[in-house]
Amino acid sequence: MADGEKLIPINIEEEMKSAYIDYSMSVIVSRALPDVRDGLKPVHRRVLFGMHELGVRSNSSHKKSARIVGEVLGKYHPHGDTSVYDAMVRMAQEWSLRYMLVDGQGNFGSIDGDSPAAMRYTEARMRKIADDMLIDIEKETVDYQLNFDDSLKEPTVLPTRVPSLLVNGASGIAVGMATNMPPHNLSEVIDGTVAYIDNNDIEIDELITHIKAPDFPTGGVIYGYDGVKEAFHTGRGRVKMRAKATFEEVQGRECIIVTEIPYQVNKADMIKKTADLVNDKKIEGISNIRDESDRNGMRIVYILKRDAIPNIVLNMLFKYTALQTSFSVNNIALVNGRPQLLNVKEMIHYFVEHRHEVVVRRTQFELRKAEDRAHILEGLIIASDNIDEVIAIIRASNNADEARANLIERFKLSEIQAKAIVEMRLRQLTGLEQDKLRTEYDEIMLLIADLKDILDKKERRMDIIKDELLEIKDKYGDERRSVINVAGGDLSMEDMIPDEQVVITISHAGYIKRTPLSEYKTQHRGGVGQKASSTRNEDFLEHLFVGTNHQYMLFFTQKGKCFWMRVFEIPEGSRTSKGRAIQNLINIEQDDSVKAFICTQDLKDEEYINAHFVIMATKKGVVKKTSLEQYSRPRQNGINAITVRDGDELLEAKLTTGSSEIFLGLKSGKAIRFEESKTRPMGRNASGVRGITLANDDDEVIGMVSVHNFEDEILVVSEKGYGKRSSIEDYRVTNRGGKGVKTISVTDKTGGLVAIKNVTDSDDLMIINKSGIAIRMSVEDLRVMGRATQGVRLINIKGNDSIAAVAKVMKDEDDLEEAEILDIEVDVEDGTKIDNSDSEENTETDDSEADS
Numbered sequence: 001m002a003d004g005e006k007l008i009p010i011n012i013e014e015e016m017k018s019a020y021i022d023y024s025m026s027v028i029v030s031r032a033l034p035d036v037r038d039g040l041k042p043v044h045r046r047v048l049f050g051m052h053e054l055g056v057r058s059n060s061s062h063k064k065s066a067r068i069v070g071e072v073l074g075k076y077h078p079h080g081d082t083s084v085y086d087a088m089v090r091m092a093q094e095w096s097l098r099y100m101l102v103d104g105q106g107n108f109g110s111i112d113g114d115s116p117a118a119m120r121y122t123e124a125r126m127r128k129i130a131d132d133m134l135i136d137i138e139k140e141t142v143d144y145q146l147n148f149d150d151s152l153k154e155p156t157v158l159p160t161r162v163p164s165l166l167v168n169g170a171s172g173i174a175v176g177m178a179t180n181m182p183p184h185n186l187s188e189v190i191d192g193t194v195a196y197i198d199n200n201d202i203e204i205d206e207l208i209t210h211i212k213a214p215d216f217p218t219g220g221v222i223y224g225y226d227g228v229k230e231a232f233h234t235g236r237g238r239v240k241m242r243a244k245a246t247f248e249e250v251q252g253r254e255c256i257i258v259t260e261i262p263y264q265v266n267k268a269d270m271i272k273k274t275a276d277l278v279n280d281k282k283i284e285g286i287s288n289i290r291d292e293s294d295r296n297g298m299r300i301v302y303i304l305k306r307d308a309i310p311n312i313v314l315n316m317l318f319k320y321t322a323l324q325t326s327f328s329v330n331n332i333a334l335v336n337g338r339p340q341l342l343n344v345k346e347m348i349h350y351f352v353e354h355r356h357e358v359v360v361r362r363t364q365f366e367l368r369k370a371e372d373r374a375h376i377l378e379g380l381i382i383a384s385d386n387i388d389e390v391i392a393i394i395r396a397s398n399n400a401d402e403a404r405a406n407l408i409e410r411f412k413l414s415e416i417q418a419k420a421i422v423e424m425r426l427r428q429l430t431g432l433e434q435d436k437l438r439t440e441y442d443e444i445m446l447l448i449a450d451l452k453d454i455l456d457k458k459e460r461r462m463d464i465i466k467d468e469l470l471e472i473k474d475k476y477g478d479e480r481r482s483v484i485n486v487a488g489g490d491l492s493m494e495d496m497i498p499d500e501q502v503v504i505t506i507s508h509a510g511y512i513k514r515t516p517l518s519e520y521k522t523q524h525r526g527g528v529g530q531k532a533s534s535t536r537n538e539d540f541l542e543h544l545f546v547g548t549n550h551q552y553m554l555f556f557t558q559k560g561k562c563f564w565m566r567v568f569e570i571p572e573g574s575r576t577s578k579g580r581a582i583q584n585l586i587n588i589e590q591d592d593s594v595k596a597f598i599c600t601q602d603l604k605d606e607e608y609i610n611a612h613f614v615i616m617a618t619k620k621g622v623v624k625k626t627s628l629e630q631y632s633r634p635r636q637n638g639i640n641a642i643t644v645r646d647g648d649e650l651l652e653a654k655l656t657t658g659s660s661e662i663f664l665g666l667k668s669g670k671a672i673r674f675e676e677s678k679t680r681p682m683g684r685n686a687s688g689v690r691g692i693t694l695a696n697d698d699d700e701v702i703g704m705v706s707v708h709n710f711e712d713e714i715l716v717v718s719e720k721g722y723g724k725r726s727s728i729e730d731y732r733v734t735n736r737g738g739k740g741v742k743t744i745s746v747t748d749k750t751g752g753l754v755a756i757k758n759v760t761d762s763d764d765l766m767i768i769n770k771s772g773i774a775i776r777m778s779v780e781d782l783r784v785m786g787r788a789t790q791g792v793r794l795i796n797i798k799g800n801d802s803i804a805a806v807a808k809v810m811k812d813e814d815d816l817e818e819a820e821i822l823d824i825e826v827d828v829e830d831g832t833k834i835d836n837s838d839s840e841e842n843t844e845t846d847d848s849e850a851d852s
Contacts, residue, residue, distance in 0.1 A: 017658045024175040028339055031130030032172035033179055036340075037354035038133065038158040039165030043087045045046055046076040048101065049155055051126050052134045062123035065710060069119050078148040080118070088811040089116045092124060097168050098183035098217045099476060102132040111218070111261075111298075112268035129476050130631060133160040139365040141358040161468050162476075163189050163351045165333060166344070167213070172756045177339055182231075182239060182263075183213035187477035189348075196348045197462050204233050204345050212484060213239070214327070219260035219481040223324065228484075230663065231329035235341045242693055244483070245324040248311045253287075253845065254310050256302040256317070260481075262325045265293070270322040273299065277320055285313040309498050326353040328413040355465045363676035367451040370444050372416075377441040379417025384434045384693030386411070390421060493555045497549050497568045503766070504545040504553075505572060505579065510593055513579030514570045519547065544766055544807040545803065547599035555597040556616065557588060562641035562684075564634030567599065587637045596653035605634040613656050613681060616641065617664055617691055617704040620648040623736070628655065643687040652704040661733065663705040663714060665743060668695040670741035671714070673731040674707065690737040701754040712758040713784060716744045717767065717794060719751035719802040724791030725759060725782050745790045755806035764810045767795050770804040779808070 030529065033039050040048070050072035056063045069084045077084055090096045092104030095111045100307040108124035109115055116122065136159050166189045169181040192210035196202055205299040213228045222228060223240040231237030241262035248257050260269060271291055277283045285308030292299040304313055318324040331342045335350060342350075383390045393410060397403035404418040413421070427433060439683040454460050547553070547567050555563040563586040571580045582594055594615070601608055624642050631639070644650055660676045672692045679689055692701065705714065710728055717723035724744070731741060744753055759765070761780040768774045775795050795803070 008684075009184075016567055020518075026167065028174040028177065029337055030333065032127070032174035033177075033334050033339055034165060034170040034181075035157055036165060036335045036350040038340065039163070039170060039333075040158065040162045041082050041170065043079075043083060044091065046072050046154065047084060047088050047380045048126065048130055048134060048158065049093070050076060050377060051102075051124075051130075051314070052137070055127045058126050058128045058131050059102065060125060062103070062125045065104075065106075065119040065122045065124050068124060075152055076147050076154045079787075085116075085119045088124060093650060098215060098481075099129055099162070099167055099186060101133070101168075103129055104125045108336045110264070113266040114332070114502035120680075125745075126391075127161060130187060131288055132156050132472060132475075133162055133163060133164065135159065136362050139362045141361045141365070151792060157354070160360075161355070161472050162186070163193060163348070163469075165351065166347055169214075170333070174339070177293060178334055178729060179607070179725055180330045182329055183216060184211055184213075184480070185215035185480050188215070188480070190211060191753045192344075192472040192475065193348050193352060193469055196345065197466055200349075202345070202705040204343060205466045207344055207348070210234055212480075214329075215480050216241065216263035216327075220262050220267075222482050222484045224484045227326070229328075231331070232344045234773075235329070235331035235343045235346075237329045239327040239329060241327055241482075242318060245314055245317075245323070250301065250303070253306070253310065254304045255800055256304065256310060256314050258300040258302070258323065259298055261300075262322065263327060264396065265322045265325060267293070267300070267505050269296070274302075274317065283313070283316045283320055284308070301375050312498055350463065356461060356466075359461050359464055362768045363451050363454050363461075367455070368449060368596070370448045370451060372443065374448060375414065376417060376420045377437060378446060379411075379413050379420055380424065380437050381441060382411050382413065383407075383421040383750075384429070384437060387429055394422065399507045408773075419585065436674075441832060460752065471500070477624055477758040489562070494846055498796075499547060499548050499550040500518065502567065502572075504547060504559055504567070504584065504597075505768075506594060510582045510588075511579040511586065512574035512582050512594075513577060514567065515551075515573060515575050519575045526533050535703075544598070544768055544805045544806060545597060546766075547731065550825045551599040551601065552603050554598040554600065554614070555582075555586060555594045556598075556641055556650055557589075557592045557638075558595045558644070558651075559589065559592045560587075560640060560642040560644040560650050561592065561638040561640045563588065564603075564631070564633055573756050579590055595650050598653055600628065600653045600655060603628075606764050611657060613639070613658050613676075614653055615656050615662065615676060615704070615706060616653045616659075616688065617651050618644060618688070619651050619700040620645070620702050621664065621690060621692040621694055621706075622688040623646065623662065623679055623691030624685075624686060625656075625676065626684055628683050632685050635852045643685055645687060651701055653705040656706045657708060660706040660708040661710075662691070662760070663731070664692045664701050664740070665705075665709065665716065666695060666699050667702050667741065667752040668699045669742055669744045669753050670695060670740035671716075671731060671743035671756060672738055673712045673728075673733050674738075675733065693737060693739045695739070702753050705756055707758050709760075710757075712760055714743070715755075715757045715759045715779065715782070715808075716791070717752055717755040717757075717803060717806045718746065718791070719743060719754045720749060721793055721795040721797040721803060722750040723755075723778065723782070723794045723806075724785045724789060725789045727784055730787035740787045745788055747790065750790055751802065754772075754803050757808050758808060759808050765794075765808045767803060768805045769795070769797070769801050771798075774803075 006111040013306055030042050032041065040044065042685065047068070051068055054071050056068060065085065065088065068088065069081050071662050072084050074083055075274050089104070091106050092100055092102040092108045096101060103126065104831065105116035105121060108122065137155060139201050143156045145156050147154050161262060167186050168182045169183040171180045172178065188211045192207050195207065195210050208229065213225070222246055224240045227238040227240060233274050243258045243280065243695070244260035245256050245260060248255050259469055260271065271289055274283070275289055278286045286302050286307045290301040290303070293302055295357055302313070302317070304310060319517065331347065332340055335486045368785060390407065392758040393406045399420055403422050404415070407413055407418045407421055408415065454464070469597050502514040503517050504514050506512045549568040551567045553565045553567050553570070555565065565586065571584070573579050582588055588594070596743040596767040598614065601611070603609060609629040609632045610627065613625050614631065615623060615625045615626055617623050622645070626641070641652060642654070656827055658676060661673055662676050663671055665671045682688070694700065705729060713725040713727055713793045714731065715723060732804050743756070744750065746752060759779045763779045765777050777794070782792065
């Protein structure tokens with residue numbers, strides 16, 4: 001150890017703590033966070049001030065970037081040259097800053113993430129808007145501090161007229177905190193600031209009418225408004241951003257064209273990742289991606305496969321790629337040197353306060369200068385009034401100091417005035433110049449009175465701030481780039497799946513699938529039909545239902561339980577596939593089976609669920625009504641829908657509005673019609689009330705119809721393929737629990753009744769045999785017949801085959817032209833083959849023929 005030195009023991013924990021706190025505060029205060037007043041971090045402020053000092057302003061020529069970086073580095077910013085150059089480059093990139101502050105010449109990088117050229121190759125100068133951030137800096141409007149080596153002074157803040165913090169935003173990671181502020185539209189911010197100046201008590205909700213949302217340099221769509229609102233109110237929030245996309249046909253192929261992408265997304269990376277997702281089959285429907293961006297703007301082309309639905313593919317892109325990202329707003333800025341979380345009103349408040357201080361200090365500076373000049377002018381006027389004596393005094397003096405002293409003594413002047421008189425030029429002795437002195441003095445006195453008035457009245461100062469802001473708006477204000485989609489929300493599964501019509505089929509053994517309705521053809525009455533499903537041995541299709549992908553499915557089992565599912569969650573299969581076992585999709589008991597299902601709209605819509613009811617019927621003729629609201633909260637293991645009595649089972653469930661009429665059909669050919677209001681709503685665990693009295697022990701209910709449109713007709717089908725439609729008015733309204741009236745004449749030829757439906761001319765009919773043969777026909781082919789007739793042959797039944805299920809289908813415009821009957825061969829269970837070449841003529845018999 002050298003002489004005079006000594007060791008001081010220090011606790012390492014305390015030293016580490018204090019050193020880390022010092023480092024943290026240094027990063028927070030003088031590196032990573034912007035100042036609330038000018039919206040700049042120290043490095044940006046130093047770059048702009050360095051350019052200002054160098055004279056590289058918007059009206060001068062460009063200077064080498066290396067020269068500017070050297071100036072900033074050597075005088076103000078004691079860090080690496082990369083940090084300075086990177087900050088300057090970012091201020092010159094149109095995709096990084098909403099309002100660029102630096103005018104760059106050369107390669108300043110690209111939105112694809114390309115690096116800028118080295119600083120020795122590029123040139124730069126300030127933009128006009130940056131000039132307005134430094135305007136009046138020489139008028140003592142801001143405080144200065146010593147630079148890192150105490151050799152120069154630099155401003156602690158810029159006297160900016162531009163509300164830069166809101167307009168350009170900021171992002172930075174400090175120690176223990178970070179900031180992430182979105183950019184906004186200058187015109188909107190200034191309108192909001194002026195509104196705040198007019199009324200300091202303005203509510204944030206009112207400010208939002210001026211500053212509508214962030215406005216990103218890359219444009220795009222702000223999807224959903226809740227996050228924006230939260231950010232404005234609290235200073236934190238998530239703003240969802242989407243690319244701007246349109247659909248176009250290019251060379252006969254459907255394409256998605258993206259012209260704007262979300263802020264801070266690297267275009268090249270995004271395209272590469274999308275291509276990887278397409279190759280990994282995570283995104284379906286895209287055959288090629290092309291980047292056609294050029295100097296005229298961005299254009300990314302996603303070429304779709306022929307069978308792809310553009311909307312669905314676009315939603316997949318939004319879900320899985322950076323075409324949709326979110327901006328996490330975190331408005332932390334330095335207020336009086338301390339980090340603070342700010343809402344939009346507070347940010348405007350601090351900016352206006354700063355502008356007010358700048359205006360006060362500028363006015364004080366101008367007043368001092370004006371008073372100094374007025375003082376000199378008073379002396380010059382005294383001299384010009386006594387010019388001969390002044391000249392004599394000066395000539396009689398030995399030197400300038402003596403002349404000044406003699407003038408001060410004779411005319412009671414100040415030192416400054418005497419100096420100005422001694423230094424007067426001879427031309428100021430002319431009469432014209434003397435008039436000019438008096439005119440200038442009068443003007444200066446008016447200016448002094450005006451400046452004092454400004455300092456006396458806050459209203460005038462506020463008017464000046466407003467006028468200067470509106471001037472900035474006129475110079476640099478522009479239209480919004482980011483479009484606001486207020487209705488946007490979270491991407492749900494529905495957005496990925498087209499809401500198309502589908503046929504849902506359930507086989508006797510409990511296999512379910514959904515198939516697009518377009519796969520089924522329309523045939524003439526009496527055809528043999530198409531193969532609808534390749535079922536397993538001794539299995540046959542028992543239920544068929546038509547719905548749309550976005551609807552909710554309620555499954556009702558024969559034991560009276562209800563399960564809940566979305567239609568798009570049902571596995572899709574082709575027309576000939578067997579589907580998936582329901583047991584694998586819902587937690588159904590081994591000895592239970594699905595008997596009925598209901599397609600409903602949104603079960604989260606309170607108005608909808610409270611206005612609808614589920615009405616159920618059992619094989620033994622029991623009916624029960626329950627509010628749909630009771631089924632809107634699904635459980636994994638199902639919920640009780642009805643308590644089924646011993647020896648009975650649930651058969652049917654329908655959705656009604658409470659004002660329908662109910663038809664129940666019996667196997668014996670009887671049907672009853674009664675008003676739904678005759679059954680009161682019950683809880684889910686109730687077992688219901690009698691709906692119809694059975695003819696005998698072998699009889700059972702085969703179907704239930706709820707009718708609210710009394711222009712419908714009732715269609716009945718027997719198991720041997722006979723059917724007909726009758727007018728509703730043929731069935732009289734009776735009380736619930738009666739025996740009913742004849743609806744079809746049941747004979748050995750027709751077989752027992754298997755289906756009862758309400759139909760109109762616009763419906764199609766889908767009939768499926770137990771052997772798996774399906775036929776689709778138009779209801780309008782069937783004429784309306786009497787209630788007690790036997791009906792006409794709808795489908796040719798071969799051998800021991802019989803009808804398994806009947807469903808009605810809405811007629812599609814594409815299906816109005818009926819397809820020709822196909823010559824097809826189908827294997828049935830017993831191994832015999834049938835084809836439609838030997839189909840019988842359709843027979844139509846009335847009651848008398850049937851009886852004979």
